[in-house]
Amino acid sequence: MQPSPPPSVSAAMGNIAPIVVEGRNCWRIERANKARMIVDAADYFALLEVLMAKAEERILLIGWDFDPRIALKPDKDGKGEPLGHYLLKLAHDKPERDIDILRWNFGGLKQFAVPRIVSMIVRWKLTRSISFRLDSAHPVGCSHHQKVAVFDDHLAVCGGIDVGARRWDTRDHKDGDTHRTAPDGKAYMPWHDSTMILAGPVGGALADLGNERWQRATKKPLRDLTGKGENWPDDLEPDFEGVDVAISRTRAEYDGYGEIREIERLYLDMIAAAKRFIYFENQYFTCGKIAAAIAERLNEDDPPEFVMVMPETADGWLEQMAMDAARVQLVREIAKAKHGDRLKVYFPRTRKGEAIYVHAKTAVVDDRMIRVGSANMNNRSMGLDSECDVTIDAALPANAGVEPVIRRLRESLIGEHLDIDPAEVSRRFEATGSLIATIEAFRGEGRSLELLDLTKPGPFDEFIAENELLDPTSPDEMFESLTERGLRKSWHRGRGWMRRHRPFRRKA
Structure with a gap:
């Protein structure tokens, strides 16, 4: 079932609360x-x-x-x-x-x-x-x-x-x-x-x-x-x-400085607050906590869509073994949700069919929020590596009326990947209310978006991915035994977080 066509910008916003909250998910x-x-x-x-x-x-x-x-x-x-x-x-x-x-x-x-x-x-x-x-x-x-x-x-x-x-x-x-x-x-x-x-x-x-x-x-x-x-x-x-911009960080505990996980919280809050869609461009998708949060939303009766534009494969043999296998496992698991077909993962290619590597870390929520930064959707960016993202949320009082700009930027990105005029993206989305239906209407030969191959990884790849050997959730986890870590544990943490924070979802 496709989502209904999008309401007007003003009607869509209504009295929606900001997703970004200083001291919660931004600095x-x-x-x-x-x-x-x-x-x-x-x-x-x-x-x-x-x-x-x-x-x-x-x-x-x-x-x-x-x-x-x-x-x-x-x-x-x-x-x-x-x-x-x-x-x-x-x-x-x-x-x-x-x-x-x-x-x-x-x-x-x-x-x-x-x-x-x-x-x-x-x-x-x-x-x-x-x-x-x-x-x-x-x-x-x-x-x-x-x-x-x-x-x-x-x-x-x-x-x-x-x-x-x-x-x-x-x-x-x-x-x-x-x-x-x-x-x-x-x-x-x-x-x-x-x-x-x-x-x-x-x-x-x-x-x-x-x-x-x-x-x-x-x-x-x-x-x-x-x-x-x-x-x-x-x-x-x-x-x-004249807009207000939120700055979110990740920082591991070290040398007297405390841990900061604002970026992880912002990802989860975005997923919880989305009403119609989230459009992601990201290099990795290996964080079980984020995947579980998406799956929880897709088990609802009328959930938002999730579109991800990513590389076909990670850059480097070792990264491919760990990151690609984990991504496939998580996407296959999300597909089991009641509305699992509302998640689609694509990679872009050139006119002659060469894969374009996606290194961007961009997200657009309901055309009311845009986020650009350094953080991938992997465990490292949630708690290990130093990261910084900036976000413009239309629900902040100073940002009223920026939704058409955010929409234009999102249409420009999709148009780039499909090699079509952004106006075509806009018209199709207005008619269908669905990002997935819009992309599927224009996918084809030459410069386009290709669905990710979800072939089950081999046993060695699966072992590396399942145990998060290259993508631990914290510095301490790198030194934990394999029984104390893994994708399944991250997944269960994500499900628990979403269930505890359902009141936030209703407020937003």
């Missing part, structure tokens, strides 16, 4: 004078070049990955001015401006085996302006996974795009695009990603988060700024103006 809610979602790294890297050049006092780059060999604007051979050289030029042009770079230590240590990178880091160290540091302020087995850039403590970028190799691509995801050539000279697969640029007090809040992360990693604070600085680029049209 702070701050004003964004302007905000815009940036899709795919070609646009982001070009914008990053401008933002860094315009910064007056500080450029702060925090990430899981950072590669100074990449070109922000690669030519047809994937070459161009390396990022490391561009930063040296910025340091020369304005030596009083700080350029502070913080990346995850494990990935950074691997780079010291690459002579070009070592040479560039040495050249950076000879400047007063550039500070490059590695972040090891996390328990063993955890990682620093945030992707945040802050300019003059006023303008910030937060999302899923690493300033690293094998990330650049356009929204066309062209077959055989030679721009997609890594620093080692090898071509890489099409890559889909997203982030959000925000200006105003929310930029200051993300600066506070960055300063705290820098201080934890280096034992030294960033210097205070005078307050002048970065302005919104003149030629960049914002999606939102």
Whole structure:
């Protein structure tokens, strides 16, 4: 049975309570004078070049990955001015401006085996302006996974795009695009990603988060700024103006800092509050707690739809063994719910049929809430790795009337994957009220979305996935026996949470 056609925006919102609640599922809610979602790294890297050049006092780059060999604007051979050289030029042009770079230590240590990178880091160290540091302020087995850039403590970028190799691509995801050539000279697969640029007090809040992360990693604070600085680029049209934005985090307990699981709570609260649909773009789906929460909703009489756009397979053999098998197991289990057919998992492909890797971490709920960040729907992002997501919820008083913008962004993403005009997505959805029916009406040959193959994993894959060997739910669980962990335990935790929080679902 298909859902009924969607009501008008105003009727749909009514007196709905906000999903984001400070102190519950987010750290702070701050004003964004302007905000815009940036899709795919070609646009982001070009914008990053401008933002860094315009910064007056500080450029702060925090990430899981950072590669100074990449070109922000690669030519047809994937070459161009390396990022490391561009930063040296910025340091020369304005030596009083700080350029502070913080990346995850494990990935950074691997780079010291690459002579070009070592040479560039040495050249950076000879400047007063550039500070490059590695972040090891996390328990063993955890990682620093945030992707945040802050300019003059006023303008910030937060999302899923690493300033690293094998990330650049356009929204066309062209077959055989030679721009997609890594620093080692090898071509890489099409890559889909997203982030959000925000200006105003929310930029200051993300600066506070960055300063705290820098201080934890280096034992030294960033210097205070005078307050002048970065302005919104003149030629960049914002999606939102004068909106309140929630910032949610994950942080493992370590070195006197307590555990934070705001991101996990926000995922569960989104699932509980959804009335018509949630549209996800995400790299992983291996969290039993989230899967169980979806299954609980799909056992209701008239549940929302859940659409996931994901990679066909994880990036790397070991990740495929663990993450892909767990995803299949969870989706097959959800399918047993009363309305299990209201969950569909797709992967995008190019016109010639090559799979497009989905690295984005974006979610849209009922066209009343949009969320962009670094957090995957796996256990690591719920409790192990440092994460940061930003959310615009139309039910916050300052955000009244933003629903059409959120809808436009969601239609643009679906249109991109199906290679059709977003207006076609809008018309079909208006007629059916169903995201699934809309996507199914346009799926076909060439550039499109393909349903995920749910073939049961083999015994070895299943063992790794079932015991969450690469995706534990907490740092302590990494050292627990196999009898104390696993997908089934995570699943039961999720079911219990949803049943305890049914009053929240009714209020929302």
